[in-house]
Amino acid sequence: MTKRKKTYKTYDSYAFCWAKRLKDGNLAHEFLEKPAMYARLPKLKGKTVLCLGCGSGEECRYIKSLGAKRVVGIDISRDLVAYAKKKISNVEFYLMDIRKLDFPKNSFDFIYSSLTMHYVKKWDRILSKIYTLLKKGGTFLFSTHHPLKWGAKIQRLHKVNSFLIGYERYSDGNFKVFGDYFNVRKIKDIWFDEFEVTYYHQPLSRIISSILKSGFKIKNFIEPKSLQHALTKKNGFYEIHNKIPVFMIFELKK
Numbered sequence: 001m002t003k004r005k006k007t008y009k010t011y012d013s014y015a016f017c018w019a020k021r022l023k024d025g026n027l028a029h030e031f032l033e034k035p036a037m038y039a040r041l042p043k044l045k046g047k048t049v050l051c052l053g054c055g056s057g058e059e060c061r062y063i064k065s066l067g068a069k070r071v072v073g074i075d076i077s078r079d080l081v082a083y084a085k086k087k088i089s090n091v092e093f094y095l096m097d098i099r100k101l102d103f104p105k106n107s108f109d110f111i112y113s114s115l116t117m118h119y120v121k122k123w124d125r126i127l128s129k130i131y132t133l134l135k136k137g138g139t140f141l142f143s144t145h146h147p148l149k150w151g152a153k154i155q156r157l158h159k160v161n162s163f164l165i166g167y168e169r170y171s172d173g174n175f176k177v178f179g180d181y182f183n184v185r186k187i188k189d190i191w192f193d194e195f196e197v198t199y200y201h202q203p204l205s206r207i208i209s210s211i212l213k214s215g216f217k218i219k220n221f222i223e224p225k226s227l228q229h230a231l232t233k234k235n236g237f238y239e240i241h242n243k244i245p246v247f248m249i250f251e252l253k254k
Contacts, residue, residue, distance in 0.1 A: 015079035036224035053116025057084030113142035127214035151181035220251035
């Protein structure tokens with residue numbers, strides 16, 4: 001009888017595994033999201049920086065190494081914050097919900113968020129709050145799920161994972177639709193065959209509407225492709241993510 005694999009249900013229960021997974025290497029981070037995000041970092045020497053959804057703190061450490069005067073990281077996971085505090089010095093870490101940011105107005109020159117916004121259903125209030133926390137001329141750089149991929153029908157089986165968006169129309173008049181791009185919805189998923197996660201899908205039009213209502217100006221929008229070095233992995237990662245987006249990045253200006 002095959003032993004059932006343990007399934008983790010929260011970032012607290014998965015905190016150590018998550019930190020180890022990032023340390024050992026994560027293809028989507030290593031060859032897609034992190035290079036694209038780091039390439040958009042401005043000059044941070046002497047600046048004050050807030051990292052939203054800092055996780056185990058690796059990006060806070062990197063930003064601090066660029067000469068930032070003050071780096072603050074917040075996360076909703078108690079165990080990830082505890083891990084970050086233990087492993088990283090010269091950075092302030094706080095247990096805090098992104099929906100309840102508690103800092104004075106005009107506190108930060110730069111706000112950074114890596115793959116956190118898709119855990120929130122409604123962005124309007126959060127973006128408005130982030131806007132007030134930035135000093136005049138400040139930047140909010142964030143990455144999130146690309147709705148083209150994550151609006152697809154997701155199927156994770158023992159030997160195959162599929163992401164399908166589109167439709168089939170048959171000669172008898174019947175049809176079958178795969179995925180749902182336009183409608184906001186909660187998605188329950190399993191990552192890495194062991195971590196249960198819940199996030200929200202919303203169409204690009206709704207995201208852009210929330211951004212514009214907050215007062216931000218869109219300075220840049222990036223759909224990162226895989227770095228060519230991913231070809232060394234021989235698992236199709238480069239071939240897939242050189243054609244189909246998985247993340248998107250917004251650079252917003254106050």
